[in-house]
Amino acid sequence: MSLTAQDKGTVKAFWAKVVNKAEDIGADALSRMLVVYPQTKTYFAHWKDLNPGSAPVKKHGATVMGGVADAVAKIDDLTTGLLNLSELHAFTFRVDPANFKVLSYNIFVALAIMFPRDFTPEVHVAMDKFLAAVALALSAKYR
Amino acid sequence: MVKWTEEERRIIRGVWEKVDINEVGAQLWARALIVYPWIERYFGNFGDIFTTTAILNNPKLAALGKVVLSALDTAVENMDNFKGIYASLSRQHYENIKVDPDNFRLLAECITITIACKLKAELSPQVQATWQKFLSAVVEAMNSQYK
Numbered sequence: 001m002s003l004t005a006q007d008k009g010t011v012k013a014f015w016a017k018v019v020n021k022a023e024d025i026g027a028d029a030l031s032r033m034l035v036v037y038p039q040t041k042t043y044f045a046h047w048k049d050l051n052p053g054s055a056p057v058k059k060h061g062a063t064v065m066g067g068v069a070d071a072v073a074k075i076d077d078l079t080t081g082l083l084n085l086s087e088l089h090a091f092t093f094r095v096d097p098a099n100f101k102v103l104s105y106n107i108f109v110a111l112a113i114m115f116p117r118d119f120t121p122e123v124h125v126a127m128d129k130f131l132a133a134v135a136l137a138l139s140a141k142y143r
Numbered sequence: 144m145v146k147w148t149e150e151e152r153r154i155i156r157g158v159w160e161k162v163d164i165n166e167v168g169a170q171l172w173a174r175a176l177i178v179y180p181w182i183e184r185y186f187g188n189f190g191d192i193f194t195t196t197a198i199l200n201n202p203k204l205a206a207l208g209k210v211v212l213s214a215l216d217t218a219v220e221n222m223d224n225f226k227g228i229y230a231s232l233s234r235q236h237y238e239n240i241k242v243d244p245d246n247f248r249l250l251a252e253c254i255t256i257t258i259a260c261k262l263k264a265e266l267s268p269q270v271q272a273t274w275q276k277f278l279s280a281v282v283e284a285m286n287s288q289y290k
Binding site: 031032034035036052105108109112113114116119120121122124125128 | 177178252255259261262264267268271272
């Protein structure tokens with residue numbers, strides 16, 4: 001399920017529409033993930049406050065979406081472009097890769113809520129393929 | 144059997160009463176068939192199901208959407224007996240239609256995202272969690288006769 005030229009175009013066009021709200025999207029997606037999938041809280045035991053909209057959640061949501069923005073810019077070669085992040089996830093964070101799908105899904109819920117008219121099925125499938133490719137690049141160094 | 148608090152029952156009803164079965168019934172297929180096109184394998188005699196426009200104007204899909212959401216409506220009204228409600232549907236999907244049950248999970252995600260477009264911020268993280276607990280229990284009941 002590789003990214004076609006059309007997928008890349010759809011992702012870039014949609015990203016341009018939502019980029020100004022990227023931090024809000026990240027905060028909302030992360031807030032949802034921690035509440036709806038409480039097992040993900042195990043990665044953030046070092047945070048003071050894991051509640052929706054807390055300071056650490058907002059900050060990390062912004063960080064994650066910064067990574068997504070980077071990935072959009074490097075969409076033609078994610079494996080090379082995300083090399084540093086890949087090593088970080090493989091050797092430092094060691095996030096079980098199943099969680100990439102969980103976070104992606106919650107990003108989609110956040111997008112559906114904030115951009116109900118723009119997050120069409122066509123945009124949804126392109127973003128799903130894109131975030132799956134990002135997840136693959138991020139787990140490239142795992143083993 | 145899944146246990147529900149009074150608060151959870153209230154939340155689920157609150158979400159469900161905002162769902163227009165006709166509207167959501169068509170939209171959920173648009174999302175499912177476009178985002179997960181392998182689902183097309185179960186719709187060989189449904190005609191044109193290959194673009195959002197075709198899907199939204201397809202009377203067979205509209206009818207099936209109503210059927211699916213009516214079954215969900217029955218679940219909302221019978222929160223303590225999902226196994227009972229869904230046993231024959233589960234058997235039908237396994238033995239007759241031969242649906243890979245992973246598709247139930249995918250359809251549940253499409254339903255939630257379609258509802259998210261409608262409810263927007265009303266689908267708070269806690270409401271989403273409760274709603275997904277409900278759909279997970281329905282999906283589990285739909286899996287129950289696959290043996």
